[in-house]
Amino acid sequence: MENILSFVYEYREAIFIVILSVFLGIEVISHVPAVLHTPLMSGANAIHGVVIIGAIIVMGHAHTPGSLILGFLAVVLGTLNVVGGFVVTDRMLHMFKKKPKK
Amino acid sequence: MDKFTIQKMMEFTLGDSVLEISYIIASVLFIMGLKMLSHPDSARRGNLLAAFGMGLAIVATMAFHTKDGEPIGNHLLILVAIAIGTVVGWLIAVKVKMTAMPQLVSLFNGMGGAAAALISLMEFPHIEASLVERTGLVNGHVLAILLGLLIGSVSFAGSMVAFLKLDSRLGDVKAPWIRYVNLVLLVGLLLSVAGIMIFGQNPEAASGFVYLMFAVALIYGVLFVMPIGGADMPVVISLLNSFTGVAAAMGGFLYNNQAMLTGGILVGSAGTILTILMCNAMNRSLVNVIVGAFGGQAAGGSDVGGSIKEISLSDSAVLLSYSQKVVIVPGYGLAVAQAQHLCHDLDKILEDKGVEVRYAIHPVAGRMPGHMNVLLAEADVSYDKLIEMDDINPDLPNTDVLIVIGANDVVNPAAEDDPSSPIYGMPIIKARDAKNVIVMKRGMGKGYAAIENNLFFADRTRMLFGDAKETLQKLLAEIKSL
Numbered sequence: 040m041e042n043i044l045s046f047v048y049e050y051r052e053a054i055f056i057v058i059l060s061v062f063l064g065i066e067v068i069s070h071v072p073a074v075l076h077t078p079l080m081s082g083a084n085a086i087h088g089v090v091i092i093g094a095i096i097v098m099g100h101a102h103t104p105g106s107l108i109l110g111f112l113a114v115v116l117g118t119l120n121v122v123g124g125f126v127v128t129d130r131m132l133h134m135f136k137k138k139p140k141k
Numbered sequence: 142m143d144k145f146t147i148q149k150m151m152e153f154t155l156g157d158s159v160l161e162i163s164y165i166i167a168s169v170l171f172i173m174g175l176k177m178l179s180h181p182d183s184a185r186r187g188n189l190l191a192a193f194g195m196g197l198a199i200v201a202t203m204a205f206h207t208k209d210g211e212p213i214g215n216h217l218l219i220l221v222a223i224a225i226g227t228v229v230g231w232l233i234a235v236k237v238k239m240t241a242m243p244q245l246v247s248l249f250n251g252m253g254g255a256a257a258a259l260i261s262l263m264e265f266p267h268i269e270a271s272l273v274e275r276t277g278l279v280n281g282h283v284l285a286i287l288l289g290l291l292i293g294s295v296s297f298a299g300s301m302v303a304f305l306k307l308d309s310r311l312g313d314v315k316a317p318w319i320r321y322v323n324l325v326l327l328v329g330l331l332l333s334v335a336g337i338m339i340f341g342q343n344p345e346a347a348s349g350f351v352y353l354m355f356a357v358a359l360i361y362g363v364l365f366v367m368p369i370g371g372a373d374m375p376v377v378i379s380l381l382n383s384f385t386g387v388a389a390a391m392g393g394f395l396y397n398n399q400a401m402l403t404g405g406i407l408v409g410s411a412g413t414i415l416t417i418l419m420c421n422a423m424n425r426s427l428v429n430v431i432v433g434a435f436g437g438q439a440a441g442g443s444d445v446g447g448s449i450k451e452i453s454l455s456d457s458a459v460l461l462s463y464s465q466k467v468v469i470v471p472g473y474g475l476a477v478a479q480a481q482h483l484c485h486d487l488d489k490i491l492e493d494k495g496v497e498v499r500y501a502i503h504p505v506a507g508r509m510p511g512h513m514n515v516l517l518a519e520a521d522v523s524y525d526k527l528i529e530m531d532d533i534n535p536d537l538p539n540t541d542v543l544i545v546i547g548a549n550d551v552v553n554p555a556a557e558d559d560p561s562s563p564i565y566g567m568p569i570i571k572a573r574d575a576k577n578v579i580v581m582k583r584g585m586g587k588g589y590a591a592i593e594n595n596l597f598f599a600d601r602t603r604m605l606f607g608d609a610k611e612t613l614q615k616l617l618a619e620i621k622s623l
Binding site for chain 1: 167171172174175176178179180181184185187188189191192195198199202203206208211212213214215216218219221222223225226227229230231233234235237239242243245246248249250252253255256257259260262263264279280281378379382383385386388389390392393394395396397398399400401402403404405406407408409410411412413414415418419422502504505509511512514515518519524527529
């Protein structure tokens with residue numbers, strides 16, 4: 040029990056952010072029309088590409104050949120997620136532009 | 142403290158604060174981007190805003206991030222990796238057809254999951270010695286690493302299976318034993334997390350077990366998605382999407398990195414809500430989707446009476462040309478046949494004859510909610526002609542002809558009439574209210590839900606069999622020759 044409590048105390052800031060972000064995420068998208076579900080999923084998909092920052096950190100401090108290779112791979116995959124995600128979302132949304140009426 | 146040390150500390154804090162400020166700005170941009178993405182008018186700007194935030198976070202990390210006073214190294218290699226990812230990602234994203242959108246989202250999602258898993262795999266042996274000395278392996282870093290590994294791998298393997306299934310390179314595997322194996326694997330994985338933390342002495346000793354966990358998590362990811370039917374794939378992708386978000390957030394926890402934490406959790410929670418919204422649109426529970434009861438057992442035992450009545454192309458052409466109000470109900474069959482452009486041609490030619498043409502869009506038409514809108518928008522169909530189900534239903538009794546193209550379950554009256562039907566309660570487009578119904582269909586096959594559709598046997602319904610694309614082409618020619 041004490042372990043758990045000290046654990047919570049030690050990571051209180053992160054826990055705080057997590058809880059607030061959960062509510063924020065729910066609040067931000069709870070009124071989205073069905074039309075936008077697909078682009079929204081795709082956009083959110085691109086945002087979790089933020090994992091690339093972790094990949095850059097790992098890669099930036101890698102010294103052994105093994106970790107360099109894995110780090111390189113992680114950065115490539117992370118970039119794929121970010122770039123592919125945002126470009127596809129933009130392509131989808133580009134089609135939603137209102138056409139001028141004749 | 143001598144002058145040099147103080148100066149060094151000043152520099153250190155300066156870069157550090159710039160980094161943190163960049164992360165705050167990036168987080169705000171993510172939140173605003175996501176918010177704007179949920180409104181049609183601002184969606185595109187929202188996406189660009191989030192992309193800008195991401196760029197800012199990446200540049201700031203490269204420039205200012207330090208670990209134990211050591212800045213980021215291997216700059217050149219990192220830039221090469223980013224360049225490769227950018228070119229490949231861009232090309233895939235631009236080249237792929239709009240119908241293939243769902244599998245593409247799944248593919249990119251898997252990449253993110255894999256990156257998260259790799260980070261965990263590499264960081265595990267490098268947990269700070271002082272932390273291990275103080276707490277053993279019972280600390281937040283180990284937990285974050287192990288959960289990141291677990292969730293990232295499941296998301297990667299699952300997304301790849303979803304990708305292959307949507308691309309029709311892999312069929313459904315419905316074996317009852319998978320459910321039990323999955324349960325055992327899941328419990329086993331969670332117990333290993335606890336086991337490593339409690340019994341693990343140091344990272345080196347436990348690393349073998351961690352690799353084993355990695356492998357098992359990959360297998361679990363495959364088996365998790367394997368039995369889930371094609372129609373439920375969008376829900377699964379959305380779920381895996383939020384998994385990857387959580388995996389990214391674990392990285393944020395590990396590095397005490399606020400941009401990763403907020404970005405990841407935001408996607409995790411927004412993705413979960415989105416998943417639930419999608420399930421609601423199909424009137425299914427998430428558990429139901431995951432366990433995969435749908436289509437697995439025999440369909441509801443409703444007796445279907447009446448007979449099928451076909452209609453000829455020329456009769457259809459006449460019927461359509463002399464109507465006043467026509468509603469088109471597009472389904473996935475239309476997308477598969479790549480017939481959305483022809484559909485638009487049909488709508489133009491009818492409009493020229495003074496017929497009012499609109500599209501009735503079911504929330505889950507296509508392969509993902511909103512997918513049909515994207516497909517029709519690609520074919521240049523005007524946005525305000527796409528009417529959502531709830532808005533068009535009351536007007537259907539005044540509709541002269543309703544054309545169902547490649548849709549099935551979304552117009553099945555069993556959802557309203559037959560409590561024993563698996564889709565009972567799902568909101569539908571009330572096609573049977575229209576004065577005449579023409580159903581374009583490949584054959585008498587059943588829809589994804591594998592249920593008979595009474596609509597096809599109704600008195601007002603006429604069937605027009607054939608591939609959607611061919612039939613539309615012929616129909617267009619007929620109307621032109623009138």
